Amino acid sequence: MIEVLDFIGVFVFAISGVLTAINKKLDLFGVFIIAFVTALGGGTLRDTLIGRTPVGWMQDVNYVYLILIAYIVAILFRNYLNKLRISLFLFDTIGLGVFTLIGIEKGLAFGLHPIICIALGTITATFGGLIRDILCNEIPLLLQKGTIYATICIIGGLVFFILRKVGLEDSVNELITSILIIVVRLGAVRYNWSLPVLQIKP
Template identity: 65%
Template sequence: MFHALDIIGTLAFAISGALTAINKKLDLFGVLTIAFVTAVGGGTLRDVLTGSTPVGWMLNLDSVYIILLGFCLSALFWRRLEKLRVSLFLFDTIGLGVFTMIGIEKGLIAGLHPVICVALGTMTACFGGVIRDILCNEIPVLFRKETFYATVCIFGGIVFFALRRTGLNIDIIYAASSALIIIFRLLAVKFKWYLPVLKV
């Protein structure tokens, strides 16, 4: 399950980054670059913070191949996506749910406290998108009031550790927590839930 989540998350974020770059009318190299940093940015930060160096994608080329696949799919079929913005949001949300669980798992392997594991999961899920948005000259979605982003990652992490106490199969816990993050963010956007903004 962990390996499957890694593949799904990497592909989803690579496509999300590529679609963002295509929407910004970057050339093919620019699209590939944005796809790459979106897919590995959060994981790279996580590995550096936990001392896991060289970072994961340098030790295993599977991630590179998956990113190339996401880039090719986006470059070949983006014209067939009738609603580019909806597709970008969907892939970004899938990656958010999946990468949160991957970051938490890395924290557990390192023997870290659950609070730190949730923080690592949130970083893994969010910071690739932050780098993507900065490079594409956008306000990072992490900081926009219109969407829950880091909040749903934190919520999913709390649910994950709560479910661990129930004795359920760990694969079911990973899948359920990841799905909960995805569903919660979809609902947040649909019903316009957001955290309050301080007024100056």
């Protein structure tokens, strides 16, 4: 199930990148590049940091095919995708939860400290969008008030290791953690949750 949701997340993140690039009036090659880095940027950075080379998508070309399909679909149906924004948001949210877990599991496979594993999970889930926004000359959504992307991933990672410490079965732990991330993300958007904004008095 994690692998299936991973592919869904990659597909939806790629579509997100295509739509962003089209709105920025990039050419067809530029649109593909933005789609690619949005979908795989976080995982590529994670694998590079932990020395897992060749990185994941180089070992499984299906990821490239999937992005290419998403690229073509998004271009052909770009005028209709606005009607599906809620559905895309839900899949994007699922991807956030799944990618966080995938990053954590990769860290555990390398025997890394839980704090590093949580950082890897956060990088996997959020840095593709961060790179996309930087390349498109936007203030990264990750850093904007009201999104708390990284905070949600960190909370999910902490819950994962707490449940792991008490001996909960891995599959149940992954399910609970991913649901928690999804619910908190939906709540953050619905109720406009955000971290405090600091100000300097004149």
